[in-house]
Amino acid sequence: MGRPLTPFVLSSTDRQTIEALTRKGRHAGRTVQRGRILLRLADGGSGYTVADEVGCCVQTVYQVRRRYVEQGLARALGEAPRRGGPRRFDGAARAALTALACTPAPLGHSRWTLRLLADKAVELCLVETISHETVSQVLKKTKYSPSASSTGAWAK
Secondary structure, eight states: OOOOOOOOOOOHHHHHHHHHHHHSSOOOHHHHHHHHHHHHHHTTOOHHHHHHHHTSOHHHHHHHHHHHHHHOHHHHHSOOOOSSOOOSOOHHHHHHHHHHHHSOOOTTOSSEEHHHHHHHHHHTTSOSOOOHHHHHHHHHTTTOOGGGSSSOEEOO
């Protein structure tokens, strides 16, 4: 048997904030679930009973508890920043790249390739640097079909 946890105490202002958050308003499901975990812990529930009541694993209960004790309510309810850099393309640059792919291919080429589009996007100052794979992902998220017309981006 592990060592017993110290009693969990939730401040009255934090309790009011969590109760308001879980009762009404539009909040992410994970945020509401973390709020319910904190309320059940404050009412004296153990990690296993809280996990069963809320519908999560026990480790989640202990992580939310630890975050609240060490870093406060905002960190216990919120998300940590995710990995990855910011997007290189905004909406206008995506539209410009898609429009570029719909234009006739440059002289000497029968079709746009992903690498040609990447080079042209840098040449037109749409972005500083870009790989052909990023061009592929941008075009993939549109309803653009390279095989539906005579001009299109083909992977080479």
